[in-house]
Amino acid sequence: MNQYGLDDVITYQCRNGFYPPLLRNTTKCTRVGWVPRPRCVQHCDMPIFENTRAVITGRPFRPNDTLDYQCLDGYENRDGSTNGSMVCGEDGWLHLPTCFKSADKCGLPPVVSNGDITSFPLEGYPPGSRVRYQCQAYYELRGPTDVICSYGKWSKPPRCIDPCVISEEIMNEKNIQLKGKDNKTYYVKTGNIIQFMCKSGRKVVTSEESFQAVCREGTVEFPRCE
Secondary structure (H helix, E strand, C coil): CCCCCCEEECCCCCCCEEEEEHCCCCCEEEEEEEECCCCCEEEEEECCCCEEEEECCCCCEECEEEEEEEEEEEEEECCCCEEEEEEEEEEEEEECCCCCEEHECCCCCCCCCCCEECCCCCCCCCCEEEEEEECCCCEEEECCCCEEEEEEECCCCCCEECCCCCCHHHHHHHHHHCCCCCCCCEEEECCCCCEECCCCCCCCCCCCHHHHHCCCCCCCCCCCCC
């Protein structure tokens, strides 16, 4: 077994088909070990992609080598450009191109009343793009959370269902109040149960069941007292 002294420098050789990172195959003996640590990584083969042309050299690509490509006529990549480059990394190609038909690009996502997308809007979206929606406070999201761009069209967006508004004015008119809550305006999400009770000194007029009303897409059947 070879013994090496401090500050000794050696050159190592990788097996066939492998290369040292940054094409540096020397390492130095230090107090903390060999620096940089000897490593061998695999080369990149010529990638297979569609709707794209590239210069084929016939040789393997080493780490950090780049390969320029160009989309075919009528196609573009996700950056909206017709050309670009990819880099050979230690684990394979980085930034593989996806060239698609320009006509398959989507415009702005559908407008949803009382809802917004969770990301910054773009001028155009490549096929396969996904956008997520959220509703404003107290509005209930109904339907798919995400919409997807496919062949120039967005999938069906969700709806934001109106909440029920329980106002002081209505409660005073019906001589009722919210059970266990202050007499002020409340917003209730659709599907939630609202419990009412008569104001002090008032008597029930409607059925007992009506005092546990359900908010249904912005509407609620109020009980009444007299």
